[in-house]
Amino acid sequence: MNWLNLTVILITGWLIVFCQSALPVLSQLVGAQIDLLPALMVYASLACGVPGVLFLACVGGLGFDALSANPLGVSVASLFVVGMVIHWRRELILREERYAQHVLGAMAGATAPLITLFTLFCAGESPLVGWGTLWQFAVMTGSGAIITPIFFHLFAWFDRLLNHPVLPETSFRADREIKRGRQ
Amino acid sequence: MIVLLALPGKTTGQFKLALSTLFLPLFGLAGAVHDASERASKSLIPRQTLVTQLDQLRRENQVLRLQLTQSEEARRENDQLRQQLGFQKQSAWKLRASRVIGRDSANWWRTLKIDFGRQDGAQLFMPVLTADGLVGRISELGMNYSQVALVGDPNCRVAAFVLETRENGVVGPSSSSAMDHTFVELILPKSSDLKVGHRVITSGQGGVFPKGILVGEILDFRNVSYGLYQEARVKLAVNANRLDEVFVKLP
Numbered sequence: 001m002n003w004l005n006l007t008v009i010l011i012t013g014w015l016i017v018f019c020q021s022a023l024p025v026l027s028q029l030v031g032a033q034i035d036l037l038p039a040l041m042v043y044a045s046l047a048c049g050v051p052g053v054l055f056l057a058c059v060g061g062l063g064f065d066a067l068s069a070n071p072l073g074v075s076v077a078s079l080f081v082v083g084m085v086i087h088w089r090r091e092l093i094l095r096e097e098r099y100a101q102h103v104l105g106a107m108a109g110a111t112a113p114l115i116t117l118f119t120l121f122c123a124g125e126s127p128l129v130g131w132g133t134l135w136q137f138a139v140m141t142g143s144g145a146i147i148t149p150i151f152f153h154l155f156a157w158f159d160r161l162l163n164h165p166v167l168p169e170t171s172f173r174a175d176r177e178i179k180r181g182r183q
Numbered sequence: 184m185i186v187l188l189a190l191p192g193k194t195t196g197q198f199k200l201a202l203s204t205l206f207l208p209l210f211g212l213a214g215a216v217h218d219a220s221e222r223a224s225k226s227l228i229p230r231q232t233l234v235t236q237l238d239q240l241r242r243e244n245q246v247l248r249l250q251l252t253q254s255e256e257a258r259r260e261n262d263q264l265r266q267q268l269g270f271q272k273q274s275a276w277k278l279r280a281s282r283v284i285g286r287d288s289a290n291w292w293r294t295l296k297i298d299f300g301r302q303d304g305a306q307l308f309m310p311v312l313t314a315d316g317l318v319g320r321i322s323e324l325g326m327n328y329s330q331v332a333l334v335g336d337p338n339c340r341v342a343a344f345v346l347e348t349r350e351n352g353v354v355g356p357s358s359s360s361a362m363d364h365t366f367v368e369l370i371l372p373k374s375s376d377l378k379v380g381h382r383v384i385t386s387g388q389g390g391v392f393p394k395g396i397l398v399g400e401i402l403d404f405r406n407v408s409y410g411l412y413q414e415a416r417v418k419l420a421v422n423a424n425r426l427d428e429v430f431v432k433l434p
Binding site for chain 2: 014015017018020022023024028031032033035062063064065066067068070071072074076113116117119123126128130132
């Protein structure tokens with residue numbers, strides 16, 4: 001795990017939470033709030049392991065709950081569950097494939113709000129739920145599918161920008177060198 | 184998470200307050216950018232447009248001053264009559280303008296954040312309104328900001344009545360509120376003689392909202408629970424999606 005990468009992910013999560021609250025232009029356009037944290041969690045779970053999942057769930061989830069009327073901690077659980085499930089099956093996921101990134105993003109975007117709603121009902125809250133919630137789920141699923149490959153692309157670029165490039169191993173060995181000519 | 188959910192409301196409120204202060208620099212930055220862009224756009228308005236607007240505003244001001252003189256007279260008369268009948272004297276509202284700085288990040292709540300906090304004199308349950316009508320009430324307090332539960336949020340129910348029929352009811356969230364945030368539901372007795380376009384205003388019962396603030400207009404209605412009561416869909420007077428500035432009614 002790269003701590004620099006994790007720090008960039010956490011700062012991105014913090015900015016996403018702020019933008020979702022302070023810049024609602026896009027969500028007003030589509031009629032539902034677009035949640036980018038599950039998509040970021042997909043990247044974090046595949047790139048940073050358990051600490052990445054844990055830190056992003058805490059920073060993103062607590063920040064999200066602080067700026068909304070959610071009871072504190074509700075979003076932490078949903079993000080953590082999504083991140084851990086992906087991390088658990090990480091060996092089977094073709095993370096470099098664009099198609100796999102779309103599918104993972106869509107699944108995370110759909111699952112995280114479902115878990116949050118389930119937790120809210122279990123906690124005795126009465127969130128605003130109706131037929132429109134189906135549209136909200138569709139928007140969150142779609143936005144997750146669209147934004148996840150963008151996150152992968154963006155963080156790969158950041159990785160290239162901030163880390164030393166990995167040099168390919170050479171097959172040259174000094175003891176196997178054939179020296180030509182008389183010595 | 185279970186520990187957080189099990190904590191008392193006051194403690195989680197303090198945690199929330201502490202966490203939201205981490206976002207204050209960003210909110211401040213966003214406010215500064217907003218102000219700068221507004222100043223820049225104002226400086227680009229042509230002089231001719233400004234002079235025309237000034238003329239219009241002067242004319243409007245004269246008409247409003249005449250109306251104010253008239254209403255002052257009516258108010259004096261009203262005060263005298265109330266005094267003669269032994270009614271309590273009505274005082275003018277004290278309002279404080281606030282800017283909307285954020286909206287709820289979750290889809291299942293309808294709240295706003297305004298730049299009016301505890302240190303400015305904000306208190307819980309203060310009504311929030313605009314010139315068009317009721318917006319909601321303060322539901323959470325921070326040092327520099329407050330959270331406003333909008334009309335239609337599950338945590339903001341309003342005692343209201345239909346102006347034309349004087350029927351009392353309760354305004355709350357409807358199943359269509361999740362899709363369209365400009366509708367709420369009004370529950371009324373079955374005998375109500377409703378018509379589309381009737382105005383719904385706050386009744387003052389419940390003690391949170393003062394009487395006489397416009398909530399919205401009735402869009403349609405139907406009998407529910409085998410005719411036990413009527414349910415009316417109300418189109419809100421204030422579209423919260425387009426709000427930039429609100430007024431908080433001070434005690």
